[in-house]
Structure formats: structure tokens, C-alpha cells
Amino acid sequence: MTPPEMEARIVRYGDLKPCRTAFIDAHTPGSDQKENFTIIGGGVSEAADQHVHLTIPHGFNIGAAGQPPKCRNSLHSHRTAEVFFVLKGRWRFFWGRWGKAGEVVLEEGDIFNIPTGIFRGFENIGDDYGMIMAILGGDDAGGGVIWAPQVIEDARAHGLVLSEQGKLYDTKKGQALPAGVGPMPLLSEQELANFPEPTTAEVVPGYVARYWDMVALSDRKPVLVIGETGMLRDRPGFEVGFLTRGSSTTEMHRHDRPSVLMPVKGHWRVVWEGNAHYPAGEATLAPGDTMSVPEHLDHTAFPSMTGEAALYHVVATGDPAGPTWTA
Structure with missing residues (x-):
């Protein structure tokens, strides 16, 4: 619920x-x-x-x-x-x-x-x-x-x-x-x-990452798509990660900043533990949905149905949001 x-x-x-x-x-x-x-x-x-x-x-x-x-x-x-x-x-x-x-x-x-x-x-x-x-x-x-x-x-x-x-x-x-x-x-x-x-x-x-390349790289663990050590090396003020069925997990994690979940393929079940501000619960996201996860909230996401599943994850890094960085 x-x-x-x-x-x-x-x-x-x-x-x-x-x-x-x-x-x-x-x-x-x-x-x-x-x-x-x-x-x-x-x-x-x-x-x-x-x-x-x-x-x-x-x-x-x-x-x-x-x-x-x-x-x-x-x-x-x-x-x-x-x-x-x-x-x-x-x-x-x-x-x-x-x-x-x-x-x-x-x-x-x-x-x-x-x-x-x-x-x-x-x-x-x-x-x-x-x-x-x-x-x-x-x-x-x-x-x-x-x-x-x-x-x-x-x-x-x-x-x-x-x-x-x-x-x-x-x-x-x-x-x-x-x-x-x-x-x-x-x-x-x-x-x-x-x-x-x-x-x-x-x-x-x-500056371009292809979907099927990301799928291949994220078969066991999430791939960092945009970030200082990502597929597209940059520090634009946020990081973009990508996960699939093979790299999803039921293990909880948290961030010290709000993060965003954006499915691109399949349905994803998001589960979180409660804290003083947000009761424990879960939600199902479909492609095109956007979910803001509060900072310091333990949560996880994994596919809720069989079939192809992929999800983008965005979180701010605190870097200046100005001109992008290149190596």
C-alpha cells in the first residue's frame, strides 16, 4: 500500500x-x-x-x-x-x-x-x-x-x-x-x-549511451551512466544510474539527498521502510512514471513482473550545475 x-x-x-x-x-x-x-x-x-x-x-x-x-x-x-x-x-x-x-x-x-x-x-x-x-x-x-x-x-x-x-x-x-x-x-x-x-x-x-549497451553492462550490478567515473564521464551536478532485472536487489539503501526513479521498461516495485516523516509502504511504477524518494529513507526497487525491465536513477552530487566537465 x-x-x-x-x-x-x-x-x-x-x-x-x-x-x-x-x-x-x-x-x-x-x-x-x-x-x-x-x-x-x-x-x-x-x-x-x-x-x-x-x-x-x-x-x-x-x-x-x-x-x-x-x-x-x-x-x-x-x-x-x-x-x-x-x-x-x-x-x-x-x-x-x-x-x-x-x-x-x-x-x-x-x-x-x-x-x-x-x-x-x-x-x-x-x-x-x-x-x-x-x-x-x-x-x-x-x-x-x-x-x-x-x-x-x-x-x-x-x-x-x-x-x-x-x-x-x-x-x-x-x-x-x-x-x-x-x-x-x-x-x-x-x-x-x-x-x-x-x-x-x-x-x-x-555523450551518448545506447540502451542495449547499458542493459549488457548492468546485468549483475547497476551501471553509472553519467558521473565522474560513468560511461559518460561528467560532473553536471547530478549522477544518472541504470539498473535492470539482473542488477536490482531487495537490499535497502538510502541517500543523503532526494533521489528520483524513472522506469523506461517494465513495472517496478518500490519498497521503503518508515521513518518519522514517511510511513513504511510500497508503490508500483510504470514507464513514464517519476518518483521522488526522500533523503535518508531506506528503500529499494525491483521488477514486479516478468519480462524486460530497466530503470533510470538520478541523484544530485553537490557539484556546480554549470558547464559540464570532461576529462
Whole structure:
């Protein structure tokens, strides 16, 4: 049985509340059908009506993007880490000032730790509605989104204006910038020169981990996917682990920070011991569910049914959430 105190820390896939006006490209043809979800933390939404499911600080943010086929997310950058794993569908990620410096296609379960400080975008190239889950570094996610200049110009042509404070105004609804507030300035050519243009060969080996490689490596013990000693060596302010049926255990463990469980395949049973704040109990998670486990709470997770099972685990490390680290 799941006590209400813990059920309140679980965001079920079927309960996710989308925002269709979260970002400046919400009216731009080709991007106007996407849905954005803010699961843990405030994220980087530019819209006032974005629903935040869990506001508990974790040291990182969890979000998601759902898009029909051929829908894309426009070129942007962040000051902190941005990590995606594919929950449903087939996705193409591309990067560079014009999105032509490099690209990679991700299948279900694959994960991409996008290098900080490059313009990036993504599109659903599958045949059905797709979903990618996102981890953003820091509790404030770096203070917002940095858009490629052409994205801001295209958005203005379709009625959306971003203020210099990062708030979105829809001229189609009669909204206008407040008195004394200017539009978000476009990056200058000098500023744009500071955004790297790495090739596919430079990015993919150190920043992409494939689902079946992780499955093979986690057949007996969980694998650290993102971390100082992980498959993708980085210190973005959090670690991402991966476990399967073979590496799951009924042995309890705890963390000194809140952690997050995110199934990608199969159903997972999470069991925890009680403490002064949370009664003992258990819960079952399905792909797309997100569970926040409180700090200092003994818990474990293991598959509850036969068949394929895989789960991502995220916990903050206390490292600066700024530019990502490379060896």
C-alpha cells in the first residue's frame, strides 16, 4: 500500500499536465504541436500557465517533451546540463548555430548528455506520438533558455514576443510588453562565436549511451551512466544510474539527498521502510512514471513482473550545475 505522503511524490505518466505554450516557438509552424511537461522543479518554461507537479528542490529539474511525428523543438542552449532519454519513439537530435554541425538518432531507452553551451534541437522522426524525459542541472535550471536569433525572429512573425526578463507575451491574445520592458535582445555575432560547433564524431562517443549497451553492462550490478567515473564521464551536478532485472536487489539503501526513479521498461516495485516523516509502504511504477524518494529513507526497487525491465536513477552530487566537465 502507498501512503498518501509518498503517493504525493509520485507523478504518474497518465496524470502529466501538458503546456502547449511553454516556449517562444509555440506558434512557429513545425513546432506548434509540441507539449512540454514540468515534473520536478520549475524548469525553464517561459509561460505563466506551466503546471509544476513537484516543487521539492532536488538539485536538478525533471521535465519531458511530447511531440507528434515531424514536430521539432527549436535551436536553443542552456547554461547548465541537459540530459534526455527516450521513453517513446525515435528522435533526431541536432546541434550548432543552424542545426547543421552534427546530429544523432536515439531509440527508446537511449540517453544523451548534451554538451553545455551548444545550440541544440530535436524532432520526433517516428510514426507515432513520442516522449522524451529531461534532466536539467540546478534547482533554477540555469535561469532560462538561450535561443538562437532566428528562433526569436520567427516567433515574433507568428505573434510571440519574449521579454528581456524571459517572460512570454502573445500578441494574438492582445498581450504586449509592459511599459519600460524591452524584448529579449538577439545575440550578437561576437556572442554567437562563443557557441561551439562540434561534429557528430566529436559528440556522440562521449555523450551518448545506447540502451542495449547499458542493459549488457548492468546485468549483475547497476551501471553509472553519467558521473565522474560513468560511461559518460561528467560532473553536471547530478549522477544518472541504470539498473535492470539482473542488477536490482531487495537490499535497502538510502541517500543523503532526494533521489528520483524513472522506469523506461517494465513495472517496478518500490519498497521503503518508515521513518518519522514517511510511513513504511510500497508503490508500483510504470514507464513514464517519476518518483521522488526522500533523503535518508531506506528503500529499494525491483521488477514486479516478468519480462524486460530497466530503470533510470538520478541523484544530485553537490557539484556546480554549470558547464559540464570532461576529462
